[in-house]
Amino acid sequence: MNDYFLTRTLMALDRRKLLKQIGGAGTVVTLAGCASVQENSQDTEGNGGSDSDSDSDNGTNGSDENGGNESNESDSTESQGPSGTATVWYSLSDTEKPLREDIIQAFNDESHHSVEGSDISEMQDKTTSSIPAGQGPEIFQWAHDWVGDYYERDFVVDQSDQLSVNMDQFSEAAAGAVQYDDAVVGLPFSAETVTLIYNADIVDEAPETFADMEAAMEDHHNPENGQYGLAYPFDPYFVSGFAQAFGGYYFDPEEDPALGLEADETIQGLEFAVDNLTPYMPNDPSYEPQEAAFLEGNAAFAISGPWYLAGLNDNDINYEIMTFPEMDGGQFTPYTGIKIWYFSKAMEEDGADAAAGREFAEWFVTNEDHLLSRAENQGHIPVLADLVGSDELPGPVQVYSEAVDQGVPMPTDPRMNDVWAALEEPMVQVFNGSQSPEEALTGAAEEVRSNWE
Amino acid sequence: MSLLSGIVRKLSEDIKNILTVPAETARDITYTVEGIRSGKISPTEPLKTVGATAGALVLVLALLFPVYWILQAALSGSGASLYSADGISIFPDDPTLQAFVWVVGDLIIPGYSIAFDVPLTNVSLVFDTPEVTLLDASTYGVDRPSSFKHFLWNSITVAIPTVIISMCLIVPASYALSRRQFIFRRKILFLYVLLTQVGGGLGVALLIGLYAIYVQFGVNDSKLALSVYYAATAVPFNTWLLKTYMDGIPVSYEEAAVVDGAPPWRVVTEVIIPLSTAGLATVFIFTFLTGWTEFVVAQTLLGTDNYTLPVGLYSLVDEYSIPWARFSAFALTFAMPIMLVYLFAQRYIEGGLSFSGMEG
Amino acid sequence: MSTASRVVHRLEEVPFLESRDASLLFVLPGLFVFSTFMLFPVLYLIGVSFTNAAPSNLFAGEGVFSVMTFGEATFVGLQNYTDVLTDPEFWNSFGVTWLFVATSVALKICLSLGVALVVTNERVRGRRLMRSFIILPMGLPAIFTITVWRGIFSSAEFGLVNQVLGIFGAESVAWLSTRWPAFFAYNITEMWLAYPFMVIITVSALQDVPEELHEAATVDGAGLISRFFHVTLPSIKRPVLFASILTAAASFQQFLIPYVFNQGGPARANELIVVYGYREALSFSEYGRGAAVSLIAVVFIGAFMWINVKRGKLADGVSDE
Structure with missing residues (x-):
């Protein structure tokens, strides 16, 4: 340590003068331990703009380990237990990561607890292997559809007794999404769903009815020249908006029968999509090629979620967002997802680290400033009751907010996983025309039932 | 040491050869033109050469078209996609190196102060090294470069121990299998050949088992433990490979050394090892590649801080979309070292895989 | 390496280890x-x-x-084993897997031999440089290249292959959602992924073919093709055979291509065996059954390797004779 202070002091002196006094450096014999090498701090060198170096470090290291020291400095939080460090996992796109890191930094500065964030590339694999082995995080972020499954597998735990936020602070759908069997296994912070987007350079005005929309698609569709009417990933999640448009449903534990795949209304919905939408789409039903068509300005319409907007902005697409136009006898009713912080098994032992995780989650989901900044920068739709439908929200988010209202939350029942899995392949067959919607849905229903047994 | 200096000498020769290629070619062409003019060379000969070279070039370009396609995505900036309704284009409209700058990030060697305390006096000697800026990402509009360097460091610290550990396991074993007769020799050899390919693909349950053991011993998230695993998986194939190579070295060299009175260990260091350079180089590359490109196990065992390059690469992909420009630039930067190493180690590898020992 | 020699040295000094074992x-x-x-x-x-x-x-x-x-x-x-062995999907998967091994290995050998002959041909200038460029696919992570090939074979009108077909006036093909085109796409991708390894081995073998043999054959009036079949091929047969066996085992265990392309679809038609095991284990959450599938696969690939190693005498060495 002495060397360190000495060096620091000397650095303040005129170095040239010092060197002159000493003479040739080659002749100096040093004892072991007396030599020190120190990286010049950036501010003393005054090279502006190179602090991105430290940013990249933050990206991987999260926060420093000695979060505990901070309790002496800031006493902003009211309840002071021992300070803990929580590990939090998320899986974010490149555009979202910086903001997340900033928010974590803000929390660490403010609280006597600290959190360490990690971006995980395969959340399902990683949680499935780590949590049972006791290597999991305190909390992790994912959509709410794992709630039932993970709770039954003991991957997530009930925190209803420890929470200081109240469930009626959130929208009804969001509050419902984090609860399963009377347990509260997480906290919700944003919603997502899909709605209609149109290219304003191609389509003059927002279509009022589906017929208007179809006419506009018909006008623009010309695959020979690489122009398409609609870009729409044809998978079970995206198609749910139509399958449920005429009163049908995939799966609803409240209904009888719970499995609604074979209901006439569901079949009718899928038939509607096949008859009226697929003729105007590129030939590949998967996400990327579909979205690329609109992203390059080659499609009149797209159906997608808020995550899509950043790319559109990057590409300078003149787009408008709207709720889905009126359909004869039906309404576009997509599944909505709620993004939540899950309370992982690591919080079972109610120690300081668990408190840190809980406090971070509570702070994250109720901090209006951060929620608004995420709405503005990334199109996140807040689910905090005070912000739902608020005028402070940017335009696109308000539209998505309305679309969320029209949708239904995905079921949290673990049986839903079988429904998703069974629908995947038939959707492709339906898109190709090698199966009729009725055949596909009946086949899928049979598979689901056999897996449930 | 002589081995090392030999390698260095050959490397510098190679570099010189590559650098002088244009000059050589020019001289070649002049010579040929002269030859044709003076009637020494028949004019059809150079035509055949040109034709063959052009044909080969077309073949190589066709094979590498997917790579070119990736490169094009990497160069076309944030809007890049592998799916373009605009049709195939040979060059990107508006090429930019931004994605590569994003991958590489800042290349700044920070300034250091080096201080010496002069004994018995109160003075200290301080040097300042200048800060060297090779590449400042922010000047190219990249504010948050990727963690490539961090991942690179992890990959290197996984791949190098992998190579060292596996070499220690493989070299003695290959030598023994090639030169000695002992109990179970054929059985082990047979087992190794059998296992060269069976190891992988055992599926998810295997991964869970592996993970459970690692956690039990508290060595998950340890790069060294991962290296040991990679080295273990590399043992059968590479031992067998090196053994086959050593089979091709005539026994007479060793006999000569023994007759000269060399102790057994000197026979190994001065005859076997130098003569196996090509085989060793090949094994080196293969074991290095094991640690460099493996994804699934690394992804399962390592925490975010210790992510290796393939895991880092895949973490760029999110639920909905792939940022193709960055993804491609990252992958190409990642593959570059392998290509360079191969370029220089080519003659050894091609020698090392010739299986001359197999034609018995 | 010096560690190795020191070990050798020490071992030689220990008296009771003198025995050859x-x-x-x-x-x-x-x-x-x-x-x-x-x-x-x-x-x-x-x-x-x-x-x-x-x-x-x-x-x-x-x-x-x-x-x-x-x-x-x-x-x-044995419940899991009987379940698997009586599942028609398993036998379909089993058949498709062997078919894939056969077709992809044939393609790999043809392509690699062709490429290797070209890049070792004496008339070709810059062949060393070409050789180091064409192995580039080996350095890219498989998961990445396969994702790229997924894009190349997109069913969309603007998928790369479909665009090329379009240039020749052909209709676009729904590559990944029809059975045999998808199978074809797997083969092409597998061929591309494996050719660097095969080419390296073939090139190495080709360089070992004694020049005199060619010269003698040329003197005898043998043409290019006849020289290939009577001189080149016999000399490189064993290394190429060996590489083919290894790569056949790799094809047998191919997981990423079918999984990334279309999960072994359409309608499980092209489910290679590892994908089948993975689906049983993960999608249907039956680890026991998935494990049984994996082990059955291992038994088959083991048997395959065993037969080839025996027949190809790959475990033999010079010192045996």
Whole structure:
């Protein structure tokens, strides 16, 4: 340590003068331990703009380990237990990561607890292997559809007794999404769903009815020249908006029968999509090629979620967002997802680290400033009751907010996983025309039932 | 040491050869033109050469078209996609190196102060090294470069121990299998050949088992433990490979050394090892590649801080979309070292895989 | 390397290790490390295959030890094996897998031989540089290249292959959602992924073909093609055969291509065996059954390798003779 202070002091002196006094450096014999090498701090060198170096470090290291020291400095939080460090996992796109890191930094500065964030590339694999082995995080972020499954597998735990936020602070759908069997296994912070987007350079005005929309698609569709009417990933999640448009449903534990795949209304919905939408789409039903068509300005319409907007902005697409136009006898009713912080098994032992995780989650989901900044920068739709439908929200988010209202939350029942899995392949067959919607849905229903047994 | 200096000498020769290629070619062409003019060379000969070279070039370009396609995505900036309704284009409209700058990030060697305390006096000697800026990402509009360097460091610290550990396991074993007769020799050899390919693909349950053991011993998230695993998986194939190579070295060299009175260990260091350079180089590359490109196990065992390059690469992909420009630039930067190493180690590898020992 | 020699030195000094079996000690460390890492997981896998393990019961107990002792999963005997062996999907998958091995290996050999002959041809200038460029695919992570090939074979009108077809006036093909086109796409991709390894081996072998043989054949008036079949091919047969066996085993275990392309679709038609096992284990959450599939696959690939190693005499060496 002495060397360190000495060096620091000397650095303040005129170095040239010092060197002159000493003479040739080659002749100096040093004892072991007396030599020190120190990286010049950036501010003393005054090279502006190179602090991105430290940013990249933050990206991987999260926060420093000695979060505990901070309790002496800031006493902003009211309840002071021992300070803990929580590990939090998320899986974010490149555009979202910086903001997340900033928010974590803000929390660490403010609280006597600290959190360490990690971006995980395969959340399902990683949680499935780590949590049972006791290597999991305190909390992790994912959509709410794992709630039932993970709770039954003991991957997530009930925190209803420890929470200081109240469930009626959130929208009804969001509050419902984090609860399963009377347990509260997480906290919700944003919603997502899909709605209609149109290219304003191609389509003059927002279509009022589906017929208007179809006419506009018909006008623009010309695959020979690489122009398409609609870009729409044809998978079970995206198609749910139509399958449920005429009163049908995939799966609803409240209904009888719970499995609604074979209901006439569901079949009718899928038939509607096949008859009226697929003729105007590129030939590949998967996400990327579909979205690329609109992203390059080659499609009149797209159906997608808020995550899509950043790319559109990057590409300078003149787009408008709207709720889905009126359909004869039906309404576009997509599944909505709620993004939540899950309370992982690591919080079972109610120690300081668990408190840190809980406090971070509570702070994250109720901090209006951060929620608004995420709405503005990334199109996140807040689910905090005070912000739902608020005028402070940017335009696109308000539209998505309305679309969320029209949708239904995905079921949290673990049986839903079988429904998703069974629908995947038939959707492709339906898109190709090698199966009729009725055949596909009946086949899928049979598979689901056999897996449930 | 002589081995090392030999390698260095050959490397510098190679570099010189590559650098002088244009000059050589020019001289070649002049010579040929002269030859044709003076009637020494028949004019059809150079035509055949040109034709063959052009044909080969077309073949190589066709094979590498997917790579070119990736490169094009990497160069076309944030809007890049592998799916373009605009049709195939040979060059990107508006090429930019931004994605590569994003991958590489800042290349700044920070300034250091080096201080010496002069004994018995109160003075200290301080040097300042200048800060060297090779590449400042922010000047190219990249504010948050990727963690490539961090991942690179992890990959290197996984791949190098992998190579060292596996070499220690493989070299003695290959030598023994090639030169000695002992109990179970054929059985082990047979087992190794059998296992060269069976190891992988055992599926998810295997991964869970592996993970459970690692956690039990508290060595998950340890790069060294991962290296040991990679080295273990590399043992059968590479031992067998090196053994086959050593089979091709005539026994007479060793006999000569023994007759000269060399102790057994000197026979190994001065005859076997130098003569196996090509085989060793090949094994080196293969074991290095094991640690460099493996994804699934690394992804399962390592925490975010210790992510290796393939895991880092895949973490760029999110639920909905792939940022193709960055993804491609990252992958190409990642593959570059392998290509360079191969370029220089080519003659050894091609020698090392010739299986001359197999034609018995 | 010096470590190795020191070990040799020490061993020579120990008196009772004079017997020739002492050489086994050189092999044991590698064998030991390999077995530790592969044997336990395999034993674990065998254990799981006799239980009804699923995420809900395998992770039900406390801590890691519980997972290692199969949690609360119960022993079901050979149930998983009989289930798998009576599942028609399994036999379809089994057949498709062997077909894939046959077609992809044939394609790989043809392409690699062709490429290797071209880039070693004396008329071709810059062939060394070409050789180092064409192995580039080996350095790219498989998961990345396969994602790229997925894009190349997009069914969309603007997928790369479809655009090329369009240039020749052909209709676009729904590559990944029709059975045989998807199978074809797997083959092309597998061929591209494997050619660098095969080319390296073939090139190495070609360079070992004695020049005199060619010269003698040329003097005898043999043409290019006849020289290829009578001189080149016999000399490189064994290395190429060896590479083919290795690459056949790789094809047999191909997982990423079918999985990334279309999950072995359409409608499970092209489910290669590892994908089948993976689907049983993960999508249907039946680890026990998935493990049984993996082990059946291992038995088959093991048998395949065994026959080839025996017949190709790959375990033999010069010193045996």
